[in-house]
Amino acid sequence: MAEVQEKRKGITTSKGIENFSVPEGRKKARLAVSNGGYGGLALEARTDREAKSWLYRYRVVDKTVEQQLGSYPQMGLAKARKKHREAAELVRQGIDPRKHRKAEKARNQAAWTMSEAFDRWIEFYASSPSRSGKVPTERTVSKQRGRWRLYLEKPLGGAYVRDMSRRYLIEVLEQVATRAREEGRQCLTLLRQLLDYCEDREQIEDNPAAGLKPAKIKARPGKPRERYLKLPELKALWEAIDEKQIVLDGVASSVVLSASVANAIKLLLLTGARRAEVAAMRWVEVKKDTWTIPAERTKSGREHKVHLSALALVILAEQHRLSKSEFVFESSRDAAKPIHYDTITTAVARLQGRSRKDHEDSAPLYQLEHFTVHDLRRSVATMWTETFMADPLLVDAMLAHVPPRLVGTYNKGKRYQIQIDVWEKWGSTMAEITETSPEGNVVFMSHKN
Known part of the structure; x- marks a missing residue:
């Protein structure tokens, strides 16, 4: 009697669902399932099927229709009730759940995962010029790919873009910043740009x-x-370079420095140029005592002129004898290529005994407070300002910094002659403290073949 009563009222428990079956002599049977005020949910059993079906019967636009929500036992009672309530709420809003499901499926198919979004964005990023008009270098694009692969792909890659939340991004980025603070900052910038694209x-x-x-x-x-x-520290650096640069056929006897790397560091000290600009310097860029760095090789995307002091010309004269290619500082491994700018960084680290995890206290500059290649550029700028009282805006122009907007708009005169004077005085100062004698007027019209 209890079983008959349960069937008349409808199924209310998981046990009732499990026990429900097709009565003998029939091919199928259907029974209502209670769901807290939401009607139309039923369970259907058939003799030709092992699984039972969850069905929702409803009216929409004066028409009675039904939708299959899932199968039992793959979908349990709790999940079936949840799915039924969601469909019933759509009906209350006048929406047919079947059409909604098709639309949702289409939306899912059109939705990107974060990995798909990254693949699309990185191609867009690699070909998109910045405000300077330059596209990112291959190295920059490679770094972005590496950050994604190392820090972000595992926690984010499989999720849909539309499911990204501020809270979850903070959690992921906090974990990155805990491992490497600067990489956390860079990953934040990457995600901002990626999600802007999306x-x-x-x-x-x-x-x-x-x-x-x-x-x-x-x-x-x-x-x-x-x-x-x-x-005094710049003097010590110059002397350490000379000590490690005993040249034999263009290559130092010490593994620390090749002639090209040694002279590249010296030219960086004399000009204040960036390491990448110095490393890839070409002979065609040098006319008499002027080095013109083309726009495509500068960070600002603007052509930049650098005056070469007498001491700088001495260094180029030495490289002129050693280089057989279009590059001033050609690689000792491949004459068709210049030295890599990271080689300069490694050489400076070695001179300080800091190129490896375990420091070498026998390195010539180990006793100096740690410095980087970029610190050398800062050193030159500081000396120009403090020693020669050069105007900071003039020094910025000599370093190829992008001027403030108003200055860039209204002050087109770069006062290049005053810059020449500063570069010459700086060359003389370095020659004096290092006891190096500039050898007169050395001029390069073209490189020998």
């Missing part, structure tokens, strides 16, 4: 990374470096 392509309504600051992910920027070398 927002523009209507994969997400709003970018959850927009306005997210490094402090929120515990990647607050560190204190800006202020290290610069004073004249």
Whole structure:
């Protein structure tokens, strides 16, 4: 009697669902399933099927229709009730759940996962010029790919773009920043750009990374470096370079420095140019005492002129004898290529005994406070300002910094002659403290073949 009563009222328990079967003599049977005020849910059993079916019967636009929600036992009672309630709410809004499901399926097929989004974005990023008009270098694009692969792909790659939330991004980025603070900052920038790209392509309504600051992910920027070398330290560096540059057929006897790398560091000290600009310097860029760095090789995307002092010309004269290619500082491994700018960084680290995890206290500059290649550029700028009282804006122009907007707009005169004077005085100062004698007027019209 209890069993008959349960059938008349409808199934209310998982046990009832499990026990429900087709009565003898029939091919199928259907029984209502209670769901807290939402009607129309039923369970159907058939003799030709092992699984039972969850069905939802409803009326829409004056027509009675039904939708299959799933199968039992793959879909249990709790999940069936949840899916039924969702469908019933759509009906209350006048929406046919069957059409909604088709639309949702189509939307899912058109939706990108984060991995798919990254693959699309990185191609867009690699070919998109910045404000300077230059596209990212291959090295920069490679770094972005590496950050994604190392830090972001595992926690984010399989998720849909539309499911990204600010809270979850903060969690992921905090983990990155805990491992490497600067990489946390860089990954934040990457995600901002990636999700901006997705927002523009209507994969997400709003970018959850927009306005997210490094402090929120515990990647607050560190204190800006202020290290610069004073004249006695610059003298020690120059002497250490000479000590390690005993030249034999263009290559130093010590593994620390080749002639090209040694002279590249010296030219970097004399000009204040960036390491990449010096490393890839070409003979065609040098006319008499002027080195013109083309726009495509400068960070600002603007052509930049550098005056070569007498001491700088002496260094180029030595390279002129050693180089057999179009490059001033050709590689000792492949004459058709220049030295790599990272080679300069490695050489400076070796001179300080810091190129490996275990420091070498026998290195010639081990006793100096640690400095980087960029610190040398800062050292030169500081000396120009403090020793020769050069105007900071003039020094910025000599370093090829992009001027402030108003200055760039209204002050077109670069006062190049004053810059020449500073470069010459600086060359004389370096020649004096290193006891190097500039050898007169050395002029390069073209490189020998």
